Amino acid sequence: MSAATLPSAISSRYDEVSPKYDQASPQQVAIKLFWLAYEHLTWTAVEKLLPTDGRTLRVLDAGGGGGKYGARFAERGHHVTVLDLSPGMLEQARASFSRAGQLERASFVVGNVLELPFAEKSFDLVFCEGDPVSYCLDEYPRAIRELVRVAVPGAPVVMGVDNRYEAFVGTLKYVKAADALAVLQTGKTKCPYGLPVHAFTLKELQEAVKAAGAEIDEIFGKPVLFFELLEAMKAARGPEFDAWAARDELLALQERMAHEGFAATGQHLQVMARRKA
Template sequence: MSEAAEKFETAMPAWKQWQEAPWGRLRYAIAEANLLRNLGERADEPLRVLDLAGGDGGDALRLAARGHHVTIADYAPAMLTAAAGRAAAAGLTDLVACVEADANALPADIVRGEFDVVLCHNLLQYVDDVRHTLAASLAPLRPGGLFSVMAINRHSAPLTAAVREMDLAAATAALDTDQSRTEMFDASLTLHTAEEITRHLSDLGCQDLRHYGIRTVCDYIIDDARKHDPAFYNDLERLELALTARHPYMHTARLFQLTARKHVE
């Protein structure tokens, strides 16, 4: 097992707790809503989905529950074991396949898979060559298929430091760096903007690019305890859904999500 995979395995309990917290639930709910709006009527058809660096299945199980066939590719065995367990508990084993693989070195059968949808969520901040990873992620997608990429938004870093941490010096420093760190996974991060990734996708031949914000206001509400109140959470999710595609709010959201269609020859 690689050192990186071991870090993800060690962080599994904290990761599970994060997913179940209001901010984790929002991340998955808003991403799913944005996928469904792009799939339109096809959202009700059984589609073939590839979830790259899909971890323990947070995105995949939502799509499998809608009847889609989802392949999760991840290089952390503990994450894949957790994903398989979650799929079994939900009665979705027949719709979820787990493959141990690096997104930048996918098995040939996956590369040739002609998937209808490919997800590349929260991977880019961990890689050295973003363009190479995007190209590798697009390879298994059929022409005209839907691609979804998500990453931490670099524009949010100064606001996060100023509002949540009350660290104005760190906020000022964050204006001029793309480097950050995740304590949960004990790893260095490179932050990107939606504008940068949009240019890469356009250069790679993608079409119909759309920009969404995820956790547009959640992370700037410092009263985290109140977010656990069901009524407040419901109002927060409703607001996040209303803001996700509305200019200019997506530009300072904690995460950006871009969807695009693979070029049809």
């Protein structure tokens, strides 16, 4: 699949899955806990950026999908522009905002992070979670420049991307071991929907963000060593260990580990940066 045809493929695939996106209910406790930790780590870091003095921010939720995070910004009083390639996903986002009673605080735009349809310095906070930047493949530097471009000077720019270490280990153990070396060397892999993505090393991510004109506050992993941690807790506590009952302890451990130098072991990498003033 070429870079030129990928946006259409992404839009079509997400239009296809949009009616049931975010509605899955995994029965395995470990998987439910994994996504609980993922969302906790994502939002906890972002929430700290929000003003507590009543100021209203203009937020861009780029690649915002079904509006899971965008609605949270709106519930805290901010105006959110949700941009996505998929009209179907934007309909789900509109429904999410409607359920939250926040439609008046939202705008919905079909668009591509490689060419954001907004003027420079349009947003007080730019948020791009999940795979939008990774979907840009070798053009990811352009996507990162666009995200920084539309932020006002000094504004936070938050991005989530796929992590190459996790992609390599996952391919080696669970997909096709013969392909793992190429994933490690090139970062070329696939998302759960079968679409090509670029998985980042910490160094290339740092370099791309700095080249785009942003200063990095932190890059952390989410979640980090999650299933290994769960296994270790079970081994230490014995066969009666109830992982779901221990979820608060697990989240606290993840919160600590995510910011203690374990970024390279994260399933995703989250960039906390700011456009240079």
